[in-house]
Amino acid sequence: MSTVADRTRAAMDAITIQVDSAPPLPLPPPLAWAPRASRRRWRAPGPRRRWGPWLAPLAAAAAVIALAVSLVAVRGTPGGHELVPAVSPAGAAVSFPDYYLTFNQPVSDETIPVGLELRSTLTGKTLSTLQPPRGLSFAGITGAADDRTFVADAHRDPYGAFNSGGRSRTWYLVRVTGTGSHARLTMTKLPVPATPVGTEILAIALSPDGTKLAVGTAPWTADTTNAKQALTVYSVATGAVLRTWTTPPGRANWAIMSGGEGGADPNTGVAWVGNHSLAFARAAEIAGASPYEPAVRVLDISRPDGDLLSSSRPTTLVPTGEPGGDQSTPFGCDPSWRVNVLITGDGTSFVCGGYGTSGARLPQSLCKPGTAWNTVAFAGFSLTTGKETFLSGYRTTCQGLAVVAYAVWVNATGSKVIGWMHFANSIPGKFGVFSNGSFRPLPIPVPGNWYQWDDGSLLYQVAW
Amino acid sequence: MDIDTRARRAGLPDASVGVTELYQAHAVGLIKLGVIMLGDRTAAEDVVQDAFFGLYRNWGRLSDPVNALAYARASVLNGCRAALRQRIRRERRDLSAVADAATAESVESIVLLSEEHREVFAALRRLPDRQREALVLRFYLGVSEEETARAMGISRGTVKSSTSRALAALGRMLKEES
Numbered sequence: 001m002s003t004v005a006d007r008t009r010a011a012m013d014a015i016t017i018q019v020d021s022a023p024p025l026p027l028p029p030p031l032a033w034a035p036r037a038s039r040r041r042w043r044a045p046g047p048r049r050r051w052g053p054w055l056a057p058l059a060a061a062a063a064v065i066a067l068a069v070s071l072v073a074v075r076g077t078p079g080g081h082e083l084v085p086a087v088s089p090a091g092a093a094v095s096f097p098d099y100y101l102t103f104n105q106p107v108s109d110e111t112i113p114v115g116l117e118l119r120s121t122l123t124g125k126t127l128s129t130l131q132p133p134r135g136l137s138f139a140g141i142t143g144a145a146d147d148r149t150f151v152a153d154a155h156r157d158p159y160g161a162f163n164s165g166g167r168s169r170t171w172y173l174v175r176v177t178g179t180g181s182h183a184r185l186t187m188t189k190l191p192v193p194a195t196p197v198g199t200e201i202l203a204i205a206l207s208p209d210g211t212k213l214a215v216g217t218a219p220w221t222a223d224t225t226n227a228k229q230a231l232t233v234y235s236v237a238t239g240a241v242l243r244t245w246t247t248p249p250g251r252a253n254w255a256i257m258s259g260g261e262g263g264a265d266p267n268t269g270v271a272w273v274g275n276h277s278l279a280f281a282r283a284a285e286i287a288g289a290s291p292y293e294p295a296v297r298v299l300d301i302s303r304p305d306g307d308l309l310s311s312s313r314p315t316t317l318v319p320t321g322e323p324g325g326d327q328s329t330p331f332g333c334d335p336s337w338r339v340n341v342l343i344t345g346d347g348t349s350f351v352c353g354g355y356g357t358s359g360a361r362l363p364q365s366l367c368k369p370g371t372a373w374n375t376v377a378f379a380g381f382s383l384t385t386g387k388e389t390f391l392s393g394y395r396t397t398c399q400g401l402a403v404v405a406y407a408v409w410v411n412a413t414g415s416k417v418i419g420w421m422h423f424a425n426s427i428p429g430k431f432g433v434f435s436n437g438s439f440r441p442l443p444i445p446v447p448g449n450w451y452q453w454d455d456g457s458l459l460y461q462v463a464w
Numbered sequence: 465m466d467i468d469t470r471a472r473r474a475g476l477p478d479a480s481v482g483v484t485e486l487y488q489a490h491a492v493g494l495i496k497l498g499v500i501m502l503g504d505r506t507a508a509e510d511v512v513q514d515a516f517f518g519l520y521r522n523w524g525r526l527s528d529p530v531n532a533l534a535y536a537r538a539s540v541l542n543g544c545r546a547a548l549r550q551r552i553r554r555e556r557r558d559l560s561a562v563a564d565a566a567t568a569e570s571v572e573s574i575v576l577l578s579e580e581h582r583e584v585f586a587a588l589r590r591l592p593d594r595q596r597e598a599l600v601l602r603f604y605l606g607v608s609e610e611e612t613a614r615a616m617g618i619s620r621g622t623v624k625s626s627t628s629r630a631l632a633a634l635g636r637m638l639k640e641e642s
Contacts, residue, residue, distance in 0.1 A: 004635040005603060011584035012604045016499050022491035023509055027480050027520055165617055200619075221610075257621055266619075339621060 124443025140265025191239030203269025353405030367398030
């Protein structure tokens with residue numbers, strides 16, 4: 001064990017040395033079971049019409065037909081990620097999605113059902129809110145490329161995504177109607193089957209055209225000896241399982257690395273490459289590679305059901321910086337985010353935030369004078385050649401663990417990245433659009449959510 | 465239907481028996497967790513008691529007794545986070561209280577520490593909450609990776625990366641300060 005670990009344990013021992021007993025726990029007498037009023041809404045007595053079983057698929061199908069029509073325009077652009085230009089207050093035109101979806105409360109609060117909020121990317125203003133169905137709480141969100149179509153999943157109480165592990169998920173199509181300040185959210189239950197209780201959600205990803213939903217799962221169990229990961233693709237319109245691939249039993253064979261940052265379901269655990277392939281990152285499958293260097297694998301969804309690894313192909317080994325923020329490598333993705341997969345809209349590059357000693361010509365951000373220059377940036381790596389395709393960020397004198405960068409959205413080519421960059425505790429972080437050496441600040445999503453500051457859990461709490 | 469009836473139907477012991485047994489077995493460890501997170505034994509005891517009251521109220525909802533400890537751990541962590549947020553809000557509301565709060569939390573426990581331990585503890589307090597939680601649960605309380613993940617509501621991979629980053633950060637801070 002390292003000296004740091006020893007010193008830490010000794011300090012913890014010292015501060016808790018006097019804690020050798022607990023005060024008595026005076027429990028009240030058993031009470032009649034009384035669910036909190038906020039969780040049960042009054043309903044008028046009388047027979048209930050059972051519209052649900054057949055209305056939900058119909059409504060979902062209608063919604064998907066509408067979606068298919070609306071997405072025709074999106075297909076005209078490469079990858080469908082180049083969206084309506086917005087104009088910054090300074091007058092410079094920048095292209096990024098108008099809206100994003102986020103949760104409307106801190107993830108750790110288990111007393112209130114988690115709803116959804118539609119916000120303006122440009123202003124951060126909440127345009128519309130959506131409460132979950134009665135008795136449920138939203139835990140995951142993922143978006144299509146049209147900036148108006150999302151899929152959300154929800155679970156039963158206790159509420160809060162923090163309590164969502166292992167709970168069954170039901171699925172909803174969430175759509176944006178109207179535009180600008182009149183934009184509103186609507187919700188339709190999807191016929192996608194609910195995940196069984198005891199399932200961990202590793203990844204959710206809605207295809208760019210909004211017609212397919214990819215869901216990565218594993219058993220929510222301590223004993224992973226015989227546990228398999230599964231990656232399933234569903235039809236959004238019918239809920240039918242289109243494909244399922246699994247890994248051999250045993251954790252050592254698992255392929256998808258992601259897990260629930262902050263409790264919300266990971267929406268970057270797998271990513272779509274166009275509308276017909278999926279990408280995911282798997283650690284250290286190349287001899288001699290660092291365990292932090294993920295190989296990005298691409299899976300053509302026309303492949304038949306079967307083994308996830310043999311059905312997919314490795315494309316590129318993503319270079320990573322060293323854990324702990326050591327910036328001695330030329331440029332590498334931050335290993336903390338190596339489980340998160342972001343692909344350019346044109347399907348050509350893997351995108352990450354990271355750091356290194358790259359000598360690329362970039363704007364400067366001074367931390368301490370007289371120290372070595374490093375690069376903090378967002379980079380793309382070709383899925384074909386593995387070569388760096390773009391680099392956008394800063395040269396800085398900051399270094400160490402406080403240096404962090406991660407991306408949450410990228411356009412078709414990688415020329416624009418929305419992401420978070422943090423240089424040092426003494427310097428305000430940057431959140432906004434990074435584009436070829438320029439930076440356009442945006443309001444930080446979920447500013448009331450303290451968790452976003454901690455290890456980048458913002459990643460799963462927003463969907464563009 | 466009362467709590468115990470619901471519990472019996474779920475195959476659980478009566479709420480008062482089950483919760484009391486669990487409290488007796490794990491309260492000290494959880495109070496230690498709270499002390500490290502909050503730096504204040506009284507606040508830690510309050511958080512732990514609140515967590516077990518919550519467990520008692522929700523006893524009938526547990527599907528498996530194995531989940532009870534995980535629920536209690538998660539509740540303690542939630543309680544610590546809430547207490548820290550309240551403390552920050554209080555400090556922001558009344559800047560003059562900053563010094564008082566810092567002093568208050570140090571009186572009982574921290575003042576007794578050696579210079580070395582005080583330095584390490586100060587570095588520990590500077591870690592993000594999640595890294596500190598992962599470090600305490602895994603390295604100090606010896607909670608398994610799986611159980612830590614459950615208590616924190618994150619993946620096993622994130623538990624690993626959080627502890628790794630926490631140790632790296634501590635090493636850097638302690639080196640900088642020495």
